[in-house]
Amino acid sequence: MTLTITAQTISITSIEQLNELSGENVxxxxxxxxxxxxxxxxxxxxxxxxxxxxxxxxxxxxxLGDSNTCWKCASCHACTVKCPRGIDIAKVMExxxxxxxxxxxxxxxxxxxxxxxxxxxxxxxLVAAFRKLTS
Amino acid sequence: MKISYYPGCTLKSKAANLEAAAVxxxxxxxIDVEEIDRWNCxxxxxxxxxxxxxHQVGPVRNLVRAKEQGATQLVxxxxxxxxxxxRANRIMRDDAVKRDTINRFMDEEIDYAGEVEVVHLLTFLExxxxxxxxxxxxxxxxxxLRVAPYYGCTLQRPADVGIEPFGSFHLMTGLxxxxxxxxxxxxxxxxxxxxxxxxxxxxxxxxxxxxxxxxAAASGAEALATSCPLCEYNLGKQQGRLLEAGQITTAVPTFxxxxxxxxxxxxxxxxxxxxxxxxxxxxxxxxxxxxxxx
Numbered sequence: 001m002t003l004t005i006t007a008q009t010i011s012i013t014s015i016e017q018l019n020e021l022s023g024e025n026v027x028x029x030x031x032x033x034x035x036x037x038x039x040x041x042x043x044x045x046x047x048x049x050x051x052x053x054x055x056x057x058x059x060x061x062x063x064l065g066d067s068n069t070c071w072k073c074a075s076c077h078a079c080t081v082k083c084p085r086g087i088d089i090a091k092v093m094e095x096x097x098x099x100x101x102x103x104x105x106x107x108x109x110x111x112x113x114x115x116x117x118x119x120x121x122x123x124x125x126l127v128a129a130f131r132k133l134t135s
Numbered sequence: 136m137k138i139s140y141y142p143g144c145t146l147k148s149k150a151a152n153l154e155a156a157a158v159x160x161x162x163x164x165x166i167d168v169e170e171i172d173r174w175n176c177x178x179x180x181x182x183x184x185x186x187x188x189x190h191q192v193g194p195v196r197n198l199v200r201a202k203e204q205g206a207t208q209l210v211x212x213x214x215x216x217x218x219x220x221x222r223a224n225r226i227m228r229d230d231a232v233k234r235d236t237i238n239r240f241m242d243e244e245i246d247y248a249g250e251v252e253v254v255h256l257l258t259f260l261e262x263x264x265x266x267x268x269x270x271x272x273x274x275x276x277x278x279x280l281r282v283a284p285y286y287g288c289t290l291q292r293p294a295d296v297g298i299e300p301f302g303s304f305h306l307m308t309g310l311x312x313x314x315x316x317x318x319x320x321x322x323x324x325x326x327x328x329x330x331x332x333x334x335x336x337x338x339x340x341x342x343x344x345x346x347x348x349x350x351a352a353a354s355g356a357e358a359l360a361t362s363c364p365l366c367e368y369n370l371g372k373q374q375g376r377l378l379e380a381g382q383i384t385t386a387v388p389t390f391x392x393x394x395x396x397x398x399x400x401x402x403x404x405x406x407x408x409x410x411x412x413x414x415x416x417x418x419x420x421x422x423x424x425x426x427x428x429x
Contacts, residue, residue: 020185020186021184021185021186022183022184022185023184023185040326040327040329040343040346041327041329041332041339041343043339043342044332044336044338044339071335072332072335072336072339074288074327074329074330074331074332075180075183075288075330076287076288076292076327076330077288077292077293078288078292078325078326078327080292080293081291081292081293081294081301088183088293090183091183091184091185093183094182094183094184095183095184098184098187107335108334108335113334117334120372121149121333121334121368122145122149122150122364122365122367122368123144123145123148123149123176123179124143124144124145124179124213124215124216124331124364124365125330125331125333125334125365125368126334127144127176127178127179127180128179128180128215128330128331128365129331129332129333129334129335131178131179131180131182131190132180132331133331133334133335
């Protein structure tokens with residue numbers, strides 16, 4: 001994907017907001033794609049973690065709003081432990097989720113879960129999913 | 136010896152086998168397990184945003200309970216509880232500003248500054264008991280059982296709370312060898328099982344699980360040892376569905392490491408609650424003569 005840097009494609013405010021939420025500096029990313037190579041969920045993602053990091057560096061949060069990548073992240077930290085620039089990418093993914101969840105939106109709807117699934121799943125699966133994917 | 140213990144919610148129901156086997160096994164090693172009073176859910180996942188302190192209150196409250204009860208270390212079994220408690224503990228120990236805010240918010244509690252060490256049972260066993268002592272206490276060696284140690288994510292990542300460095304599996308390897316099992320290393324031992332994504336489009340989590348199980352089988356493993364109820368769900372309880380759907384071809388029954396420890400120490404299988412595993416798990420131990428005679 002080629003990005004053209006214009007006043008419309010770069011949002012300093014969004015970058016600052018994301019850095020503050022995540023506690024990370026997304027500008028450190030050098031686009032090596034080690035994160036994508038480590039990620040166990042890439043087959044489910046529409047944009048690779050590397051592409052997300054690229055868009056994040058431009059503050060393109062609206063474009064990322066259409067992507068499922070941060071929602072398919074399992075917070076397994078495989079990207080984090082291998083990032084050669086020391087970025088905790090799992091925290092960047094969490095910041096992207098929180099950017100949406102803090103507007104009182106849910107990504108999954110707990111009430112839509114069938115009772116037999118709830119009965120079968122371990123408690124930590126339910127608590128973890130609701131923590132990561134609901135507001 | 137007595138240890139302070141944090142169980143977590145899943146170990147009181149869906150993963151009661153993880154806890155029951157541990158308590159029975161530790162009793163044979165002369166260790167009493169003392170559950171901390173009035174514990175609450177740890178939150179299952181650590182909150183990753185820098186400004187979110189409210190989700191640290193749950194895990195920190197458990198650490199306060201442990202401190203109140205005079206514990207210097209708090210032992211956990213569930214990988215996710217371990218990770219969440221250990222990471223919250225680091226904030227309280229290392230971040231003066233956040234520590235102060237959380238302590239002031241919880242003004243009904245005693246102040247906490249990371250005094251209690253959060254310890255996973257695997258670390259505890261190596262450090263406080265030792266593989267040699269466990270080897271001496273084994274009554275039913277797991278001879279001929281090829282077990283793959285599976286760590287998943289939260290035992291090792293991130294590095295500052297990992298029970299050992301990413302890519303190293305010596306704790307579970309040491310334990311399984313002491314029990315007489317043949318350890319079968321495999322490449323996917325630290326690949327995520329899909330975790331809570333099982334609630335967000337099950338297909339993705341299932342294909343991740345299939346990759347792990349396929350890799351374990353191809354490495355010659357007959358069984359998988361884990362310490363996480365969510366890994367056990369994705370890799371164990373879902374395994375029948377993966378086999379039916381043809382996503383995997385070879386069954387690799389799953390166990391909690393505490394169950395393998397318990398049976399090797401001569402604990403009766405009924406005390407390890409194998410009915411909460413897939414039927415294939417107990418069948419494998421019977422076939423391999425790894426159970427104490429009734």
